[in-house]
Amino acid sequence: xxxxxxxxxxxFYSFFLYSNETEELFFLMxxxxxxxxxxxxxxxxxxxxxxxxELFLQKDAALQLQKMYLAFRKEHPHIPFWITSAxxxxxxQKTIWESKWQKNQNRSEEEKVKEILRFSSMPGASRHHWxxxxxxxxxxxxxxxxxxxxxxxDWLKQNxxxxxxxxxxxxxxxQGHEVEKWHWSYFPLAKNYQKKWNEYFQKxxxxxxxDFSGSEYFxxxxxxxxxxxxxxxx
Numbered sequence: 001x002x003x004x005x006x007x008x009x010x011x012f013y014s015f016f017l018y019s020n021e022t023e024e025l026f027f028l029m030x031x032x033x034x035x036x037x038x039x040x041x042x043x044x045x046x047x048x049x050x051x052x053x054e055l056f057l058q059k060d061a062a063l064q065l066q067k068m069y070l071a072f073r074k075e076h077p078h079i080p081f082w083i084t085s086a087x088x089x090x091x092x093q094k095t096i097w098e099s100k101w102q103k104n105q106n107r108s109e110e111e112k113v114k115e116i117l118r119f120s121s122m123p124g125a126s127r128h129h130w131x132x133x134x135x136x137x138x139x140x141x142x143x144x145x146x147x148x149x150x151x152x153x154d155w156l157k158q159n160x161x162x163x164x165x166x167x168x169x170x171x172x173x174x175q176g177h178e179v180e181k182w183h184w185s186y187f188p189l190a191k192n193y194q195k196k197w198n199e200y201f202q203k204x205x206x207x208x209x210x211d212f213s214g215s216e217y218f219x220x221x222x223x224x225x226x227x228x229x230x231x232x233x234x
Contacts, residue, residue, distance in 0.1 A: 025205055028197045030090035030129030040131055043083055055086040058131035061164075061186035065134065068163040072155055079148050084182070085135040088128040094212045097123055101213045113214045117225055118178045123212045125197075125222040127168065127183075132190040135182045144181040153181050161232070164188045168229040176228025187233045197226065 026032060034040045034056040043055045046066045057065065065083075072081055088096075100120060104112040113122075127133040137143065137152060144153040160166065166187050169180040200206060201223050210218055 024196065025200050025209075028129065028193060028200060029124040029206060029209060030088065030093060030126060031124075031209065033089065034087040034131060037131075040087065043086060049082040050086075051082055051084050055083055056131065057086050057134065057186075058189060061132050061189060064163045064165070064186060068160060068165065071159065071163075072152070076151060076155065079151050080137060081152060083134050083136060084139060085128065086133070087131045088126060090123050090129065093121065093123040093126050093128065096120055097212050097214075109214055110217060113217045113221060116214075117221060119180065121177070121225060122215075122218055122222050124206055124210055124218070125226050127185055127190060127194075127226070130190055130193040132186040132193065133168075134184055135180075136184060137182060139180075139182050141179060141181050156184065160184055166230055166233040168233045170230040170232075172230065173228055176225050185233055191234055194226065198223065 035042075035054065037056075039058050040056040041059050041062045043050050043057060043062060043065070046062055048062075048066055048069050056062075069081060072079075097116060097120060100116045101112055104115055107115060121127070136156075138149065143149040156165075157167070164186050165184045167181070167183065168185045169177045169183055171179055204219075206222075207215075207218060
């Protein structure tokens, strides 16, 4: 084979591999639009109540969520069950992050980061990027101590695993995000994305694609918070 032809072939495969890796990296970081992704579906199209106009999940996760919702509704026809948040893009997460950053002006930058991380992930390091995680009903732990909230939470703790869902930010942890009784993750998919995310993080592939306030602390904190989850989610 002529040397020039071999060089062209190698360049082609290098470009192909680079393009695939970049696409995968951007997916893991939430740098895509779920409504345009062929593997994502609208929750409303499946009859799952939402508090926003359109929320999306990956098809497998959405179909299992639909089964879980219908099973709960059959047992508790009058207890509220809706989805408050599902897939969030990098830019959506950045909006949440920047809003909280502005509200913590009296703290040092690192103190701001740690305060926001109590309940919010860094852009590029959220499980919501992957189309596998949802927030149900009210984003306050106290709600799940009320009569209707406790019925929903107790049912999910007992039954969610049958449908592939776990509670990543559970009580049985000593680091990472605070307890979030509203956050449920479809772990058959999410555990694989978490593994891939760690591979890219360890290569330092994400840092050059970050543009949010305090992003210089991403290498220090992102992996700790994305990995400090309920062991059942692995």
